[in-house]
Amino acid sequence: MDTTIPAGHVLRAPTAADAGAVAELLHARDVADLGRPEATVADVRAEWAMAGVELERDAWVVEDDGGRLVAYALVTGADLLVAIHPDAAGQGLGTELRLAAERQARARGTRVVRQFLPSANTAARILLLEAGWWPVHHYFRMEIALEDAPSPPRVLARAFDAQRDTEQVWHLVQGAYSEVDGHLAQTLEGWCATAMEKPGWDPGLWLLMHDAEGIVGAALGEKGEHRSGLVTALAVAQRARGRGHARALLLLLFAEFRRRRLRFAEAAAHGGTAAAARVFESAGMTAVRRTERWEKVLGA
Numbered sequence: 001m002d003t004t005i006p007a008g009h010v011l012r013a014p015t016a017a018d019a020g021a022v023a024e025l026l027h028a029r030d031v032a033d034l035g036r037p038e039a040t041v042a043d044v045r046a047e048w049a050m051a052g053v054e055l056e057r058d059a060w061v062v063e064d065d066g067g068r069l070v071a072y073a074l075v076t077g078a079d080l081l082v083a084i085h086p087d088a089a090g091q092g093l094g095t096e097l098r099l100a101a102e103r104q105a106r107a108r109g110t111r112v113v114r115q116f117l118p119s120a121n122t123a124a125r126i127l128l129l130e131a132g133w134w135p136v137h138h139y140f141r142m143e144i145a146l147e148d149a150p151s152p153p154r155v156l157a158r159a160f161d162a163q164r165d166t167e168q169v170w171h172l173v174q175g176a177y178s179e180v181d182g183h184l185a186q187t188l189e190g191w192c193a194t195a196m197e198k199p200g201w202d203p204g205l206w207l208l209m210h211d212a213e214g215i216v217g218a219a220l221g222e223k224g225e226h227r228s229g230l231v232t233a234l235a236v237a238q239r240a241r242g243r244g245h246a247r248a249l250l251l252l253l254f255a256e257f258r259r260r261r262l263r264f265a266e267a268a269a270h271g272g273t274a275a276a277a278r279v280f281e282s283a284g285m286t287a288v289r290r291t292e293r294w295e296k297v298l299g300a
Helices: 016-034 041-048 093-107 122-130 162-177 188-195 245-259 274-282
Strands: 010-012 059-063 069-076 079-084 112-118 134-145 206-211 214-223 228-236 264-270 286-297
Touching: 016 041, 016 059, 016 069, 016 079, 041 069, 041 188, 059 093, 069 093, 079 093, 093 112, 093 122, 112 122, 122 286, 134 274, 162 188, 162 206, 162 214, 162 228, 206 245, 214 245, 228 245, 245 264, 245 274, 264 274
Parallel strands: 079 112, 228 264
Antiparallel strands: 010 059, 059 069, 069 079, 112 286, 134 264, 134 286, 206 214, 214 228
């Protein structure tokens, strides 16, 4: 493996048994960048289970001389994830793992690679700029204390049924988000793996609305950590927009979060999409932090 790391460290591919340690590293990175942990063991395992991912080929971990996992990188398609424990920053681990991930992406024929980075991580942003990366999209994290959320309107909605709704909801979500600049499309199989096959996935937090032609709107949520609920998708078909369906579904999802004794709800809004931010704001959410999507064109 053409990668140089500091003496006393061990570079290797992760195994399934490392999922917990990787999640702990990501927790530490989240606390440093975001103020609280967000990544879960289920998230790590879901990424490793994605179609085409082979840990021996597409992932790396670094252990320090005490056996603690201090660095991690993963390539999934065009997406790169590089995370360094705050205690191990400044040793060049991030640069070496980024280079290894870029080489692997290039070997697979990827022309443009991407990373998501909290804007608070100034040191990493400087390193990416120096390495030929550029921030191309911005996302705002919206949040609300659920006790402050408005009551939902009286509308007909129902919970998701995997047997009959999976393909329709995938089409609805992909169609709605395809209009957002920078949206990363997913195949049906990839979407199911990342959205539905996590341990603890709760179809009761996927709410659907109908009209005479079929499913017209969806609000998809999941439980996060620290008693928070995450809005992972909010989509309304083009034919039914402008009627308040998105806000109604969002408030219904907040009510489901409250029934599960969650305290907060969070969602991501694309910085260039004012309409999405207005829907979240109309339900009482406010922006609390920003994440950037960085990209790089790989050379031959």
